Amino acid sequence: MKYFYYPGCSLEGTAQEYNLSTETFMAAVGAELIEIEDWVCCGASAAAPTSHLLSLALPAINLAIAEKANAENQNGNLDILVPCSACYINLKRVEEVTRKDTALLNKINLVLEVEGHQLQGNIHVRHLLDVIVRDMGMEMFRERLKKPLDGISVAPYYGCQCLRPYRVFDDPEDPRSMEPILKAVGASVHSWNKGGQCCGASHTTTKPEVGLELVAAILKEAKGADAIVTVCPMCQMNLEAYQKKIAHKYQEDINITILYLPQLLCLAFGLSENKIGLDLNLSVTDQFREKIGLKQRKSSE
């Protein structure tokens, strides 16, 4: 297993632990990641409201760099692996639209030309969860299982953009792809219907009165679970960063551990918490640490 790796800007900043745990996890299962050289921002959710062409050109630069490396290397045709759902949807959109619309591909290439890039449109973009679900057998997880997550109930949270609008590896209405993986590492699956509901995205920043409503609805439904796992830095931040504010607003205890999926899997593999940047998470409860057999932290949080 070998992939081009597109970490994206969040994974260099607020989601460093997602970057670290993805790398640790991939190494643990014997997969190789080759970071796309000089990758650029995908435009996030800011490029599309600014300019349609720019929102396609930015991700296209990354696809073009990877395509060129594919053509020059003996690696064969590697796919691009993307852990962030917002980056994923932007890169994936370019793959999808350029396959159907040659005129648009040509227009994008007019922009790419100024940087010396050219896109053919034959490379595949895949979300981390897609790679975990479809390229790795459950046997792989069972073989590496050192600390089964017995008695731990996990709520799988998929968010929106790894599921919609591109129907690739899961049911966008009723996502279930994480369940066999969670069970393979010994956890039980918290039954809920919030897995594919919106976390509010950037509303938590620009329109907190709306965004926090959506986050609160998700956290309330997760009651009874020991942790929520996510596969997107935006979802992760929204679910972990505003718990105190929401608890205060609704006068309800909604405090819960929020982990990235590869972090949880690495814990089950018996890997140390330093290797997955667990101290960088904003919400890991003492009860969870105790239940999973980690030493209590001294910090005030």
Place this chain on the structure above:
Amino acid sequence: MNLMQKTKTKTKTEKDDQLTNKLLTSVKEMVQTCMQCGTCTASCPNAFAMDYTPRYLWRLVLMEKTDEIFHSKTFTLCSSCYYCTLRCPRGLELTDAMALLKQIAARQKLPQYKQSSLFYKNFMESVRRHGRVREMEFMTLYFITMKNPLVPLRFIPLGMKLMSKGKVSLGNPLKRSGALNAVFKKVEELEAGS
């Protein structure tokens, strides 16, 4: 000199208006076959906070009620969850249509859309300069252009938390400064010419 500046500004405004009209026509084409079933409204997680429902907004687009569309905050509340796009029985790309409306509002510099469009604008400025987003710089730019001292206050608790975790990094920008200048310029050129 003054006159020249004025002429220049006017031409720019005219160009902006032309582009706005063109974009609005695109939105209309995108929702042309809407049959007003309301599946989009029923699927929208943000509908509770909207003044007009998404279904009503598409009707306004078809009726070309431009003022009402842009006085409404409906499109600014789209969080791009793609439920409406997934479920629309007509197969309309409604999330993309919302994104186009956001684009028009940002170009028109509509006051009620100011907070979001400044957020986007400063984000893209950080990308243009460095090729990647430097979160700290982007938020600083955003606060300065907001010119509202109360906005940053809201972010202090989270900002402190992130800083104490060493998460507010300066990023690893590309080696060149003004990294994506040429790309941004070419896009502008192509969009103005088309």
